[in-house]
Amino acid sequence: MTTLVFERIAVVGIGLIGSSIVRGARAKGLAGTIAVADHAGPHLARARELGLGDDWHADAGDAAAGADLVMVAVPVGACEAVAKAIAPRLKPGAIVTDVGSVKASVVRQMKPHLPAGVHLIPGHPVAGTEFSGPDAGFAELFENRWSILTPPDDVDPAALARLVAFWRGLGANVETMTAEHHDIVLAITSHLPHLIAYNIVGTAADVEQVTQSEVMKFSAGGFRDFTRIAASDPTMWRDVFLHNREAVLEVLGRFTEDLFALQRQIRWGEGDKLFDLFTRTRAIRRGIIGLGQETPAPDFGRRKG
Amino acid sequence: MTTLVFERIAVVGIGLIGSSIVRGARAKGLAGTIAVADHAGPHLARARELGLGDDWHADAGDAAAGADLVMVAVPVGACEAVAKAIAPRLKPGAIVTDVGSVKASVVRQMKPHLPAGVHLIPGHPVAGTEFSGPDAGFAELFENRWSILTPPDDVDPAALARLVAFWRGLGANVETMTAEHHDIVLAITSHLPHLIAYNIVGTAADVEQVTQSEVMKFSAGGFRDFTRIAASDPTMWRDVFLHNREAVLEVLGRFTEDLFALQRQIRWGEGDKLFDLFTRTRAIRRGIIGLGQETPAPDFGRRKG
Ligand SMILES: NC(=O)c1ccc[n+]([C@@H]2O[C@H](COP(=O)([O-])OP(=O)(O)OC[C@H]3O[C@@H](n4cnc5c(N)ncnc54)[C@H](OP(=O)(O)O)[C@@H]3O)[C@@H](O)[C@H]2O)c1
Ligand SMILES: NC(=O)c1ccc[n+]([C@@H]2O[C@H](COP(=O)([O-])OP(=O)(O)OC[C@H]3O[C@@H](n4cnc5c(N)ncnc54)[C@H](OP(=O)(O)O)[C@@H]3O)[C@@H](O)[C@H]2O)c1
Structure with a gap:
């Protein structure tokens, strides 16, 4: 039984995510030929050395030529440049998708450049x-994780179905939503946590x-x-905050408001209120573990000692 | 070669930390007899069932009677009650220590009740x-971790040396500092991170x-x-914030100030400043890994998929 979903795919950007997709697609036989592009x-040299893909290109357009799927x-922040590079080379009916952590901005950057007859279906695993980087990727990265697709209202159902099949082939669960809803959901589940983490590490360095x-x-x-x-990639995260500004500022406002309430409870010794919050938050972790999105092992199962 | 450090020890509170100490002390032969007390x-019933220790007491005073070390x-927030319970039963020359996450408050709570001739040397692994709870503990918990002791200026050097030997026997590195310095150091490395984590999980539940x-x-x-x-214990953490209020409010003020600066950088699209912070913070993780306090494995070495 073959699981081939696309005859030829092109992956532009062979870092953690791109190389995980190439590894997974190869392992599961999801693509006939895999073209890889990067600067x-x-x-790019390392991808060739590792045999990630079948041909390697310093020009995204060269990789995209003839591809059924361009990932x-x-x-x-680099999506507009890539859209411009691939647009003239895309074959009619090709699917263009991405893995960026922000979605409305990606649509704004890419859509104006793509020719009619090409299906833009943004995504985010x-x-x-x-x-x-290319060494960081692994084929199992998407297994039992969620991949979000944000298809336009008038998406071609057959194109969407093929992209869904590709992600399922990589082991992911797929959910669709609007780009705007994606951006607020990820602002709370990913962007705000990163911002807070960067901030506290910075504060600790300065006290x-x-x-x-x-x-x-x-x-x-x-x-x-x-x-x-x-310790996550600075370029990636700078781009996330610059391109999802409104949603990040919105959830950050909520976070700060709640933090001031907590600060006041500490100042006034309101132990019962602290206890209530600290009890409520436990249930969410249990839910995440129940959904298979987290390990129940103490301390993340970190190596002891 | 015997590693016996104390003839008889008493451990009051047989939860995660208490039961880890009992397990470690037994495994390493650091104590002749181990008395356990809890409500x-x-x-307490579970500790007896698991054979954690040699005798079990619902009265901390009964466990402390005759002990060379009371842990x-x-x-x-329960330290004052325990000090009152053990004080009349302590043998002259006994060492009293603790593992509480806050130190100045523990001294304020316990010292007034303890008789002269008893050595109070607070600690925090x-x-x-x-x-x-008692099932959560394990003998290796303290291996290659730091245990902080906050001895008074006039500490008896022999008593301090024995307590240090006990922690080293459990595999810990030992550092001494004042209770006040401990409380500001832990406010930034432990209490603020917990506060922020509780807060963001609360915010996420409410958006x-x-x-x-x-x-x-x-x-x-x-x-x-x-x-x-x-998901940490609500009672423990309520007590930490109530008992280390000043230091927590101080570092929280710094955190909020820095967060507002970051918020402004996002609002005004100052990508370079974001990039600089996100680069600076990576070095700290590398340092922690270099000191053996963290795993270098991606994603904490969490189970894949
Ligand atoms: N990391 C995550 O946890 C994660 C999770 C989900 C989604 N994402 C999203 O996935 C995307 C890639 O992230 P990643 O973690 O895989 O980053 P990465 O490991 O840094 O890989 C990105 C790759 O793209 C290359 N690149 C940058 N600009 C390019 C351009 N104009 N043309 C061709 N190649 C270019 C980079 O090369 P240079 O380094 O030489 O510039 C690098 O090889 C981002 O949009 C990110 O938001 C990341
Ligand atoms: N958890 C950590 O990561 C960590 C790390 C370093 C230091 N600490 C410190 O270690 C101490 C214990 O924490 P833990 O994590 O071991 O908590 P734990 O697992 O909840 O254990 C605490 C034990 O003490 C008992 N207890 C409470 N009040 C008592 C009293 N008046 N007399 C006798 N027993 C009493 C509790 O019984 P009940 O549950 O029945 O009340 C429970 O069995 C805290 O001061 C904490 O700040 C904790």
């Missing part, structure tokens, strides 16, 4: 690690009474959890 | 998980545009990391 540079896996060495030595009390996502 | 209730491992189910499904984008520490 002329170390990532754009570059930082969100909610899966990743704090590492980047004069406590040395850097103390912050690092005594980080097992909780701080170290935040440093993982605060 | 009359399921934890208090209860929520910070910077190690833990999000679980609690109307996003359903609970969406928050849980799409949590792998970063949010789920925060739910681990927001």
